[in-house]
Amino acid sequence: MYPLIMSWDVPALLVMFMLGLIASTFGAIVGLGGGVVIVPALLLLGPSMLGKNIDTSLAVGVSLGALVFTSFTSTLTFVKEGKVDLRSALFFSFSSGPLSVLGASLTSLFDPVIFRRAFGYFMLFMVILILFRKRIKPYKGNWRNxxxxxxxxGVEQEYGYNVLPALIIGGAVGLIAGLLGIGGGILLIPTMLLLFRFPPHMATATSMAVIFVSALFGSGMHLIRGEWDWLLVLSLAPGALLGGWIGARISRRISSVLLIRIMCGTLLLFAVRMILT
Structure with a gap:
């Protein structure tokens, strides 16, 4: 078990609250969860925010702990609005939950420098997918389910999937979530939109439900492995709870191009810093 990184210092608590709030709000709006901001923020800003370095395993474990709160409140809000396909979310979770445990057990095996650079390149890939998601033509084939x-x-839309592709995608989402602490929505949402033809709002809402399961399993494994800091998680939790709810409410106006560009700009800055540090 890691020694406690944080103390009950009011300025640090306020910084962590704002980090949880901002990351979770953006994450819930587009279905990513918020870990794409929390993990690099903890790695890069730990010394200045908390006065101590935070290694990758701890950052991932803490991020997944915060994602549990974010995905919980956002999923509840989306369910009340009728946007979550619970049956599909449960199906994706059959493989995402167990694979998130595997991913969580592998995080400590990666070299910190390689991890940071790989994470940075992965974030660049995410930005490209988000920016160009409307220009990629969706799959035109037929699905069994x-x-x-x-x-x-009142417009009716059809979407669907086959068992094997859905289980593979769900497993990959869980593996990414447990390994990187980012929820896995960046893989799940483009797949839902482009391959399974989910309506955009339903893809975002259903992604958050899947992230809840992945984060729950993955954070549990990091907790068992001692890659955890209760004060860090609890200081992020209030902002994550509030941000998950706010993001879900804002998502009904997801057509706001400016908001997406701000998020992509933030991710781009973090990605470049992660790659060059």
Whole structure:
């Protein structure tokens, strides 16, 4: 078990609250969870924010702990709005939950420098996917498990998936979540939109439900392995709870191009710093 990194210092608590709030709000809006901000922030800003270095395993474990709170409140909000496909979320979670445990057990095996650079390049890839998601043509094939969704305007849309591809994607999402502490939504949402043809709002909402399971399993493994700091998690939790709810509420206006660009700009800055540090 790691010694406690944080003390109950008011300025540090306020910084962690704002970090949890901002990361979770952005994460819930687009279905990513918020770990893409929390992990690099802890790695890069730990010495200045907390006066101590935070290694990768601890950062990932703490991030997943915060994601549990973010995904919980956002999923509840999305469920009340009827945007979550619970059946599909449960199906993806069959493989995402167990694989997140495997990913969590592998985090400490990576060299910190390699981890930071790989994480930075992965974030660059995420930015590209988010920016160009509307220019990529969706898959035109037919799926065995077909679902239907009627939006607020009364327009009915069909989407679906086959068992094996869904389980593979769910497993990859869980592995990424446990390994990197970022939730896995960056892989799940593009897949839902481009391959399984999910409606955008449903993809975001269902992704947060899957992230909740992955974060719960992954954070549990990091806790068992001692890659955990209760004060860090609890200081992020209030902001994560509030941010998850706010992000879910804002997502009904997800057409805001400016908000997406701000998020991508933030991710880009963190990615470049991670690669060059």
């Amino acid at each position: 077909v679902r239907k969704y009627t939006d607020a305007a």
